Amino acid sequence: MIPFIDLKKQYKRLEPEINRRIQGVLEHGRFIMGPEIDELEQQLSRFAGVKHAITCSSGTDALLMPLMAWGIGPGDAVFTTPFTFIATAEVIRLLGATPVFADIREDTFNIDAKKLIKIVEQVKSQGRLKPKAIIPVDLFGLPADYDEINDIAEEFDLLVLEDAAQSFGASYKGKKTCSLAHAASTSFFPAKPLGCYGDGGAIFTNDDELADKLRSIRIHGQGSDKYENIRIGLNARFDTLQAAILLPKLAIFEEEIDARQKAAAKYTQALKNRGKTPHVPEDRTSAWAQYSILFKDSSERNAIQKNLQNKGIPTAIYYPVPLHMQQAFSDLGYELGDFPISEGISKRILSLPMHPYLEDAQIEQIAEIITA
């Protein structure tokens, strides 16, 4: 049995250190905003090369909070991809703003800057919604086309929020993800590249004023003292215990990213004659949250998935329904056929087991079943 993501192997490797850090929290008893939060935030900001790292309760809240700080609401358009996890567009709608989708590139599964600019121009000329922000998603761990996206943002005076929930540890033109836009959000959900043992996330920015607002929003919009509230906020703190768990994981994270690169290279070597293996442009690296291949059509994909399942190999389909076809967004008025690349890929894609502790022999076994 090969696990889709092997959290137990990582725990066994780090067991004494994780247990020691948990014990430390139990002893000092500062479960809310304890000293491990500050320690982790300093290490995260150093890792990403960004001035401020602000931990919070989830990757979803990490997306919501910058939009709140920017005052995004009814009448505003926020541009994003329909080929992502629901949270990316959910937070836009939650604030009463309108998600406006642009289709993805067939080769990287990330938002297509050429389509994005057309849609921004269209929304602007229609004048019904005010273009405010772009949320590119670094899907499966691969950074989106930030140079092109940031150029569009500059031209149309838009803010950019990088959804790096899947890409912590990846890089773009020598810079780490979470440093590629006005602000960035990541997730510490257990299955993400850097995962804790519960829900969690972080926001990154070089903007001092935004960082202050985010720290206030995180704790009920608090001002300079606990019982002064200067804005409407959330209870969106990260648990001290989870910070204590992440610290030893962050210490070996670069090594784990290297191990993911090796596993991905091995998969690509073994599968190059079967299915379409992932394309990583030369100017960036992936954090390999997922290793996803494309088949000819849904019947081939489904048959291979079933065959793997029968042999005890778990796989996953990210994402079977693009967001413009989700019932939650039916009021946006999109129709089947609006985003043909996303729709087509959702039928052909399959994600294979991927984690830093995957062995060559396991990859060979999986590839043999697929190529048989």
Ligand SMILES: *Cc1c(COP(=O)(O)O)cnc(C)c1O
């Ligand atoms: C996981 C994920 C999120 C949400 O993170 P949570 O920590 O689960 O709230 C947002 N965007 C993308 C692309 C994700 O994969």
